[in-house]
Amino acid sequence: MPVFSYLAHPVEGAKDKLMNEVKECDHCEVIPADNEDILIILTDTPDDDAEKKLWKKLTNLKSMRSLDMIFGHAGEDARKNIKKG
Amino acid sequence: MDITRRKFIKSAAVNSAIATAVALFPGISFSAWTNKEGASGQILWEKTPCRFCGTGCGLLVGVSGDRAVAVKGDPNCSVNKGLCCVKGYHSIQALYGKDRLTKAMVRKNGKLVTVPVKEALDVIANKMQETIKKHGKDSVAMYGSGQWTIPDGYAASKLFKGCIGTNNVEANARLCMASAVVGFLTSFGKDEPMGCYDDIDHADVFITWGNNMAEMHPVLFSRMLARRKKRKDIRIIDLATRMTRSGQAADKAIIFNPQTDLAIANAICYEIVRNDRVNWDFVKKHCSFHKGKTGIGYGIEDHFKFKDKAQNSSFQEFKTFLKDYTPEKVAKISGVSAMDIKYLASVYGDPDKKVTSFWCMGMNQHTRGTWINNLVYNIHLLTGKISTPGNSPFSLTGQPSACGTVREVGTLTHKLPFGVVMKEKAREKAAKIWKVPVKNIDPKPSYHTVEMFRALDRGDIRFMWVQVTNPMVTIPNLKRYRDGAQKKDRFLVVSDVYPTPTTDVADVILPAAMWIEREGFYGNSERRTQHFEQILPAQGDSICDTWQIIEVARRMGFEKQFPWKQETYIKDIWNEYIQFHDYPAHRMAPYNLLKERSGVQWPFVNGKETKWRFNAKYDPACEQKGFDFYGKPDRKAWIWLRPYEPAAESPDREYPFWLNTGRVLEHWHTGSMTRRIPILHGSMPAAYVELNPDDAADLGIVNNSKVKITSRRGSIVMIASINGRGRPPRGMVFVPFFDEKYLINEVTLDAFCPMSKQPDYKKCAVKIERV
Numbered sequence: 001m002p003v004f005s006y007l008a009h010p011v012e013g014a015k016d017k018l019m020n021e022v023k024e025c026d027h028c029e030v031i032p033a034d035n036e037d038i039l040i041i042l043t044d045t046p047d048d049d050a051e052k053k054l055w056k057k058l059t060n061l062k063s064m065r066s067l068d069m070i071f072g073h074a075g076e077d078a079r080k081n082i083k084k085g
Numbered sequence: 086m087d088i089t090r091r092k093f094i095k096s097a098a099v100n101s102a103i104a105t106a107v108a109l110f111p112g113i114s115f116s117a118w119t120n121k122e123g124a125s126g127q128i129l130w131e132k133t134p135c136r137f138c139g140t141g142c143g144l145l146v147g148v149s150g151d152r153a154v155a156v157k158g159d160p161n162c163s164v165n166k167g168l169c170c171v172k173g174y175h176s177i178q179a180l181y182g183k184d185r186l187t188k189a190m191v192r193k194n195g196k197l198v199t200v201p202v203k204e205a206l207d208v209i210a211n212k213m214q215e216t217i218k219k220h221g222k223d224s225v226a227m228y229g230s231g232q233w234t235i236p237d238g239y240a241a242s243k244l245f246k247g248c249i250g251t252n253n254v255e256a257n258a259r260l261c262m263a264s265a266v267v268g269f270l271t272s273f274g275k276d277e278p279m280g281c282y283d284d285i286d287h288a289d290v291f292i293t294w295g296n297n298m299a300e301m302h303p304v305l306f307s308r309m310l311a312r313r314k315k316r317k318d319i320r321i322i323d324l325a326t327r328m329t330r331s332g333q334a335a336d337k338a339i340i341f342n343p344q345t346d347l348a349i350a351n352a353i354c355y356e357i358v359r360n361d362r363v364n365w366d367f368v369k370k371h372c373s374f375h376k377g378k379t380g381i382g383y384g385i386e387d388h389f390k391f392k393d394k395a396q397n398s399s400f401q402e403f404k405t406f407l408k409d410y411t412p413e414k415v416a417k418i419s420g421v422s423a424m425d426i427k428y429l430a431s432v433y434g435d436p437d438k439k440v441t442s443f444w445c446m447g448m449n450q451h452t453r454g455t456w457i458n459n460l461v462y463n464i465h466l467l468t469g470k471i472s473t474p475g476n477s478p479f480s481l482t483g484q485p486s487a488c489g490t491v492r493e494v495g496t497l498t499h500k501l502p503f504g505v506v507m508k509e510k511a512r513e514k515a516a517k518i519w520k521v522p523v524k525n526i527d528p529k530p531s532y533h534t535v536e537m538f539r540a541l542d543r544g545d546i547r548f549m550w551v552q553v554t555n556p557m558v559t560i561p562n563l564k565r566y567r568d569g570a571q572k573k574d575r576f577l578v579v580s581d582v583y584p585t586p587t588t589d590v591a592d593v594i595l596p597a598a599m600w601i602e603r604e605g606f607y608g609n610s611e612r613r614t615q616h617f618e619q620i621l622p623a624q625g626d627s628i629c630d631t632w633q634i635i636e637v638a639r640r641m642g643f644e645k646q647f648p649w650k651q652e653t654y655i656k657d658i659w660n661e662y663i664q665f666h667d668y669p670a671h672r673m674a675p676y677n678l679l680k681e682r683s684g685v686q687w688p689f690v691n692g693k694e695t696k697w698r699f700n701a702k703y704d705p706a707c708e709q710k711g712f713d714f715y716g717k718p719d720r721k722a723w724i725w726l727r728p729y730e731p732a733a734e735s736p737d738r739e740y741p742f743w744l745n746t747g748r749v750l751e752h753w754h755t756g757s758m759t760r761r762i763p764i765l766h767g768s769m770p771a772a773y774v775e776l777n778p779d780d781a782a783d784l785g786i787v788n789n790s791k792v793k794i795t796s797r798r799g800s801i802v803m804i805a806s807i808n809g810r811g812r813p814p815r816g817m818v819f820v821p822f823f824d825e826k827y828l829i830n831e832v833t834l835d836a837f838c839p840m841s842k843q844p845d846y847k848k849c850a851v852k853i854e855r856v
């Protein structure tokens with residue numbers, strides 16, 4: 001059950017459009033900055049697959065210039081093999 | 086997942102994003118976010134310093150039941166004022182990696198097997214006693230850490246120096262802060278910065294010397310950016326050997342050839358003198374001039390010895406000495422234009438500008454680390470820009486308690502909690518507080534870190550106990566020392582929270598309680614002591630590092646010196662320890678106050694913290710009006726004549742590249758904790774070698790090509806990164822050391838500053854081949 005937060009940068013002049021597009025995506029909350037062209041997106045998906053799909057959808061939005069992941073609680077399964085050998 | 090926990094994770098996720106946005110856009114607001122956390126009353130928020138870097142941010146950890154579930158910046162902590170970096174926000178996840186060490190292990194017939202902790206402690210005590218009997222007291226050693234809590238280091242020092250009677254106590258802070266210490270002692274006679282982070286709120290210009298603060302001290306860097314955002318005339322100048330995120334964010338980035346910072350600092354002084362920008366009133370009253378030995382070597386050979394000899398000098402002699410460092414001459418060796426050198430001198434020399442210089446590993450991990458520290462102090466002293474808000478030569482620490490534990494407790498071979506082992510008065514004081522005969526404390530220092538691992542290889546040391554550090558990743562010229570540690574008749578005890586290349590070669594592994602699973606104190610870069618409670622239960626059989634030492638000490642017959650009860654031992658140790666610092670220049674805050682506050686800065690006198698030292702307006706230890714550099718017998722700050730000398734190993738025909746090593750934002754040191762945090766590991770999963778794009782093109786290397794890096798000591802194959810996060814100049818490659826899959830220290834050189842004994846991880850010669 002991953003929870004992620006992102007900073008989303010809209011293409012120029014498309015902050016409201018981006019906000020509306022993100023609002024239409026499932027498992028998303030959006031918090032716009034009052035005084036800068038930036039949005040916080042909070043995702044709360046049921047599993048890794050849904051998270052990946054959502055991420056793809058968000059990054060493909062036309063009004064999205066870039067999406068920076070800030071925080072992630074991915075659950076234990078996301079741990080990869082990090083040891084030598 | 087529990088709904089309350091989930092809600093708090095979401096809250097933490099949004100808070101992290103807000104904090105990051107604030108760092109990028111100071112003044113930004115999100116009125117749509119109404120934070121409802123805490124309303125349920127089911128989460129308890131407990132204060133603690135961050136587990137990771139030496140910035141020492143205050144955190145609030147949200148605890149639900151027995152588990153930490155969320156983190157936010159502590160708004161009451163003046164260090165970070167509620168802000169955190171990505172490591173801080175994710176820090177609690179480092180507690181819950183699947184492979185946490187929770188059982189003690191002892192090597193039997195070549196294999197590590199699980200045993201009860203009591204058995205492991207018996208083995209350690211018996212083995213130490215047996216080794217001492219057979220090979221003498223100097224055959225056993227303790228190697229600790231700037232991530233040791235203050236009680237850990239204090240207990241180690243008391244056991245080894247006071248009870249066993251050997252000065253074989255060192256800590257990994259030797260690898261990161263020793264040059265800063267000797268720099269302070271030689272220039273001011275007292276260790277640790279005169280200023281504090283409040284300098285950021287007062288300075289007009291920030292000059293960073295070889296210090297990628299955007300990644301290594303991100304919260305302080307954000308504070309600098311926030312200041313610049315508020316006032317248009319604030320400038321950040323990054324002086325570095327490679328282009329980094331700090332350089333990209335700076336107003337001006339100046340790239341210099343490795344090691345030539347020595348010449349640049351002298352050239353800045355030359356210009357200040359030439360243009361009569363010297364603050365004569367300050368210099369005449371508060372500075373004296375000195376010179377030391379030159380051509381001092383590099384410590385590459387075993388048993389290397391060096392002792393500097395200070396001689397008095399004069400302003401006139403200093404002026405003559407500087408003639409070798411005209412901007413035009415220095416431009417030739419440094420690669421920095423004479424115009425840029427003059428610009429730097431004009432900034433430092435402008436009487437209307439407050440200047441703060443920051444540095445960390447670039448200046449300290451340097452074969453002339455002590456000298457370059459002295460030289461940057463020279464600039465601030467000549468201009469009188471010191472010990473006043475915003476005017477600060479500021480040496481930052483890397484680790485959360487390099488200052489608190491290693492420098493203040495004195496867990497280095499020559500140090501005691503007060504003074505040095507060579508001084509009779511210091512030994513007497515320690516013996517009295519420790520309740521040991523004064524003859525127990527050896528007046529001769531033994532091995533500094535590199536020499537300690539050489540001694541282990543040679544067999545002069547047979548037993549070593551490592552706590553809270555990972556030397557089998559971090560020691561330079563690593564192969565020699567790893568082979569040495571595995572020789573027959575060597576015995577290695579390792580206390581840690583996760584398996585590492587160091588636990589791989591251990592004979593005994595003790596599982597350690599991590600950070601807030603025990604009570605402790607850290608001390609950060611700005612003389613701030615930070616207490617944390619035990620917030621969570623220790624996992625499995627793990628026990629606190631301090632208690633491990635107490636248990637072993639008692640088994641060795643030192644019950645009288647280690648009498649404390651498990652319920653109160655941290656408080657009891659604190660109360661014993663602060664007796665060493667009970668004088669105005671270093672008095673520490675009492676236990677109860679530290680428990681209440683998010684850190685207290687020493688000297689703490691008459692209920693007041695000290696923000697700026699050596700200035701009577703702020704520092705209770707001053708005995709004269711204005712400035713009082715009371716650390717030196719002449720009550721003056723010392724300006725040193727220190728020349729430029731080349732690095733221990735420079736590129737040549739066979740090995741034509743500089744190798745520079747360091748850290749990245751996402752990972753803490755060797756990554757043993759942060760690589761177990763999924764999100765940090767995911768965003769920086771593997772180490773790489775950064776190349777200059779033109780060098781890469783010449784060698785036919787593209788992004789993600791395999792590249793072989795070879796030095797005279799070893800070689801390593803890794804993936805190329807071109808135009809990635811950092812960009813080295815032509816003729817240099819950079820490799821981060823967080824990834825145990827790529828042991829870059831098999832390639833580095835174990836040369837060190839002869840004065841501080843701190844190795845230089847930033848400079849050796851390598852060749853680069855496409856594989």
Ligand code: SF4
Nearest residue numbers: 135137138142170173
């Ligand atoms: S800047 Fe350092 S102390 Fe602060 S949150 Fe980041 S790692 Fe922790």
